[in-house]
Each structure stands twice: as C-alpha cells, then as structure tokens.
Amino acid sequence: MKMKIQKILVLILVLIAITAQAGDEDKRQVITITELQREHVLEEMRALLSGIQKILTSLASEDMAAVAQHARSLGMHMTHKAEDHLKGALPKEFMQLGMSVHRDFDQIAMDAASLKDSKHTLQQLSDSMKKCVACHASYQIRSAQQTSQSNQNSHLHEHQ
Numbered sequence: 001m002k003m004k005i006q007k008i009l010v011l012i013l014v015l016i017a018i019t020a021q022a023g024d025e026d027k028r029q030v031i032t033i034t035e036l037q038r039e040h041v042l043e044e045m046r047a048l049l050s051g052i053q054k055i056l057t058s059l060a061s062e063d064m065a066a067v068a069q070h071a072r073s074l075g076m077h078m079t080h081k082a083e084d085h086l087k088g089a090l091p092k093e094f095m096q097l098g099m100s101v102h103r104d105f106d107q108i109a110m111d112a113a114s115l116k117d118s119k120h121t122l123q124q125l126s127d128s129m130k131k132c133v134a135c136h137a138s139y140q141i142r143s144a145q146q147t148s149q150s151n152q153n154s155h156l157h158e159h160q
C-alpha cells in the first residue's frame, strides 16, 4: 500500500515537471526583420514604457497638463519617424495593433486636457495597456542575423 502511494506521488511529480516544461516553451510568433529595424522597434517600445512612467508620475500629482503632454508624445505623431524604415517589414496585424495603441494615447491626451479626471485617465491607460500585454504574448522579434545564427546552431546540434 505504501509503495503504491509512493508510485502515485512520483507519477504526479513527473506529470507536473512535464507540464511545467511544456508551459515554458516559447510559442510566440517570430517576426524576422533587419537588426536596424529591430533596434528601431525596441527603441520605440522603451519610449512607450518610459512615457507611461512619466504619465503615472504626473497622474500621482494630479498634473493633468503634464499627463496630456506626455501622452501626446506617445500618440500618432510618434509613428511618422518610423514609417519609411519599417514599411512592409512587420505583419499587418502587428502594425494595426501598434497603431491603435498610438491612437489610444492621442485620446488619453485629449481627455486629460479637457476632462482633467485622473481616474478616467487611469482607466484608459489600463485598457490600452491590455494591448501591450496581448501583443507581447503573441510575438517576438529576431533580426535576420540572429535567425541565421540560431539556424546554424541547430544544424550543428543535428550532427552531434
């Protein structure tokens, strides 16, 4: 009887280990672009993060004019710089999701300036950031260079 329980426990542990491994697997779709384009996208991402941090600081001190200003800098005008550079390089759905985030920030800026309601802004921010979360769950970006390197590596593994 004792043996049976031990066996069952071992089986459960093995199952947990297998499921944990399966969960760790990176299932995000890989977007392959040039190294320069990748740097450009990641730079924009970091600008989004630091802009949101500034918006939160301004919200905490109820400085709605500053909120509007920081939100506007993350709006559609932010995308013009990137347009030529990234034209056609990114999947359509990716671009659409990205653009809708910038549109959200224009709306956040307008509402912050007119309504001056920090709770409303927080709600908008939270809603819009669901798009950050959703996109990050779906995609990863590699440069063409990185991809060919990892292909070479897996090639080597096959022959070992």
Ligand code: HEC
Residues within 6 Å of the ligand: 042, 043, 045, 046, 048, 049, 052, 093, 094, 095, 097, 098, 101, 128, 129, 131, 132, 133, 135, 136, 139, 140, 141, 142
């Ligand atoms: C349309 C898709 C998409 C949206 C929307 C999006 N991101 Fe990203 N973001 C990505 C991808 C793809 C990466 C790279 C992930 C990887 O390769 O592992 C990334 C990376 C980042 C990084 C890391 C940058 C670095 O230097 O490595 C930050 C920070 C970031 N995003 C912040 C944000 C924030 C904040 C938002 C929302 C306001 C946001 N992102 C919205 C796709 C998106």
